[in-house]
Amino acid sequence: MSITREKIIELGENLILSRGYNAFSYQDISTELGVKNAAIHYYFPSKENLGTSIVRTNIQRFEEMIDNMHSRGFDEWQQLDTFIKIYIKSHREKKLCLVGSLGSDFNTLNENTKKELIRMTEIILNWLTSTLTTGREKSIFKFNEEPQNKAILILSSLVATLQISRIIDNIDYKSICQSITDGLKP
Amino acid sequence: MSITREKIIELGENLILSRGYNAFSYQDISTELGVKNAAIHYYFPSKENLGTSIVRTNIQRFEEMIDNMHSRGFDEWQQLDTFIKIYIKSHREKKLCLVGSLGSDFNTLNENTKKELIRMTEIILNWLTSTLTTGREKSIFKFNEEPQNKAILILSSLVATLQISRIIDNIDYKSICQSITDGLKP
């Protein structure tokens, strides 16, 4: 895979996470890369292609992380902590996550990017639900809600607290994450 | 106040909640209203004026609701239920809330709209934090987190579950709200 192509995806992702899908242009990417906007169209003929590729790259990254955690034999606490650390990093870098950013722009997205975003959100929620279910079976976690509901509540908290932190800057993101995990302790 | 002006604010708000700040134009509003786009500029010279007015209108609406609940002597449970019902209505109407929608677009907003959004979010969180604090003092609520953290967690859950519901359509929003309130029961 071309290095320019990878840089375009990386820059595009950062632009989506910092400014949103409808507020970034091919010019933003090409200027940053020091090329002409037609060069971006060479790799991604339309913004639809770029958006879809960005989400696909994220799905791949997430699935690799899950595989890696499973092959290392991570228990449910270690898995949840690793997942939460992604959000703590996003907060440190003043970025949102794709679910929150593209979720807000959902109605304006093209069909393919929508499809990949749906797929990505399902993959995350399915993993989280199954991790919560197994963790509770093993008495590692304790909670009363349906695992699916608990998964949505945890993901929502992580996603929207990033957004609210952007509005109100004195929020202690790590402390919020602590509250989330405290709510799962037996 | 002019009825056209009010309609513009209402349409603008709905456009922000369904498509986001950067994906709606004065044309969208003028077409819907059956006037020319210059008519919108007559009431709101710039998009900054419109955005700011939309947020201010929401602040006013929220403050009126709070005043109303206080003057009716609503207890903390009734207040929280009333607040959550706003979100259930938004979900039914397939809309987001301003905090979530404009939170995602925050970095692209003008200074005045940012200021009002900050003010609105602070008002909501301060009310929620104080309601939770008082409710716990009265043993109406039970929770272990810091009230400020609990307020952020509740607001985040409401906000981002609207976004996630847009992506994944089989989410039972009311059931999520039930999980939120169940977590406060003594």
Next chain:
DNA sequence: AAATATACTTACTAATAAGTAAGTATTAAA
């Protein structure tokens, strides 16, 4: 009756957006 304010329309401008067709320099393969 004349002046003024209100609520617009007409007819623009300048900037930026996505997207394209055709050309060029460089590297790799036949």
Next chain:
DNA sequence: TTTAATACTTACTTATTAGTAAGTATATTT
């Protein structure tokens, strides 16, 4: 050594955007 693929640039088009200046019809005030 010619051919072809790769990685772009040049130079454009078309559409949409926010925004404006000047004009007009209607109602209200003086």
